[in-house]
Amino acid sequence: MSMELPRFSFGIGDRFGHEGEAQLAAFEALADEGVVVTPVWNKSNREHRICGTRPESVRAEAEAAVQARGWRHGCFVDADHVGLATLEPFLASSDFFTIDVADAMGQPVAEAEAEAFAMRHAERDGWLRVPGLVDPLAADREVALRVARKSLAAVREAGRIFRRIAEHKGEGGFVAEVSMDETDAPQTPIELWFILRGLAEEGVRVQTIAPRFSGAFHKGVDYVGDPARFEAEFEADTRIARHAASSLGLPRSLKLSVHSGSDKFALYPRIRSVLARTGAGVHVKTAGTTWLEELIGLAEAGGDGLELCMEFWRGALARIDELCAPYANVVAIDRGGLPSVEELARWDGERFARALRHEPRCLEYDRDLRQLLHVSFKLAAEAGPRFTAALVRHRATIAPNVTHNLLVRHLRPLFAGLR
Numbered sequence: 001m002s003m004e005l006p007r008f009s010f011g012i013g014d015r016f017g018h019e020g021e022a023q024l025a026a027f028e029a030l031a032d033e034g035v036v037v038t039p040v041w042n043k044s045n046r047e048h049r050i051c052g053t054r055p056e057s058v059r060a061e062a063e064a065a066v067q068a069r070g071w072r073h074g075c076f077v078d079a080d081h082v083g084l085a086t087l088e089p090f091l092a093s094s095d096f097f098t099i100d101v102a103d104a105m106g107q108p109v110a111e112a113e114a115e116a117f118a119m120r121h122a123e124r125d126g127w128l129r130v131p132g133l134v135d136p137l138a139a140d141r142e143v144a145l146r147v148a149r150k151s152l153a154a155v156r157e158a159g160r161i162f163r164r165i166a167e168h169k170g171e172g173g174f175v176a177e178v179s180m181d182e183t184d185a186p187q188t189p190i191e192l193w194f195i196l197r198g199l200a201e202e203g204v205r206v207q208t209i210a211p212r213f214s215g216a217f218h219k220g221v222d223y224v225g226d227p228a229r230f231e232a233e234f235e236a237d238t239r240i241a242r243h244a245a246s247s248l249g250l251p252r253s254l255k256l257s258v259h260s261g262s263d264k265f266a267l268y269p270r271i272r273s274v275l276a277r278t279g280a281g282v283h284v285k286t287a288g289t290t291w292l293e294e295l296i297g298l299a300e301a302g303g304d305g306l307e308l309c310m311e312f313w314r315g316a317l318a319r320i321d322e323l324c325a326p327y328a329n330v331v332a333i334d335r336g337g338l339p340s341v342e343e344l345a346r347w348d349g350e351r352f353a354r355a356l357r358h359e360p361r362c363l364e365y366d367r368d369l370r371q372l373l374h375v376s377f378k379l380a381a382e383a384g385p386r387f388t389a390a391l392v393r394h395r396a397t398i399a400p401n402v403t404h405n406l407l408v409r410h411l412r413p414l415f416a417g418l419r
């Protein structure tokens, strides 16, 4: 029996490991409404390094939350964006691995190998016909060769990483995702097709694949780009993944993964309508915006909770370059518009919460402040027990924010009512 990723799954981050139960409460509410979505707790090596945590802590949190709430629909723990160099510490505690081959995209391969790939995988008559897509896609030798030159090194790398994980967990003992989203150029549907052919040939039992879509996916804020264009791309890719699953011998659970960087609200109705139209599934991965809900809850608590928020804001402004550096290509902050320390000192907790909470229609919502705080979780890690004790003390204002955010802003818009 192979471990299979269900049709609907949703990746959640929880950098400090205190909100597992509040997160799970949102999935429970949706399940009560008739749609089961499988939670996947994800945390990358980068986040572990900045927080000073180890991968086992995510497994422990997930298990404690599942136990405490009696959740019966399963969950996964995702080793997010791992490569050969970072894989080892995740092997014991993860059962979902996001095999990141973005760095290998565009790396050179021997021309003879690329030629041979194109020979093997080009369509005989030069056209790929995908059920559900009106127009056939050009898939002749030339197209295949172009994809091979760009992506074959990444396909091979995915094979090496997959086999290394399989040595430890057994082939069917984990869910494999392949991600290429952190590259500069979006992949076209036909590129995705040839990449899937390559992965099938490598023996990678990929269940979900994260291409780079067009548009900007900055952390914690909404999509910047043309949602209609995204929808067309997402639908083509979805149908290609389905076709690949049935014709290339890849797992039948194969589906797309959208590495959203959180809060791509403009895309949710688009994703949802493609799922309704195609009957396909999806994995949507979000970043650690739970930490922002913790700040909102602390601010609403006032007193020492609000004071911590102010302290983090002072630190964030003072260390902005350092905090943004690891996230340079996934944040776009207009520094001139950030509120000063003096201005913030005049705010009460509700005002702070309104600036931070992702309600685009609220006039006081501030996407620059939100992005900066999103990448400033290192400050909370440095505050250590002072911060985590506050999380426990102010659970009453934090937990409802965590649950509400996940259920009302994410899960329902994506999944409610889907059959």
Ligand SMILES: [Zn+2]
Pocket (backbone or CB within 6 Å): 081, 179, 181, 182, 259
């Ligand atoms: Zn990603």
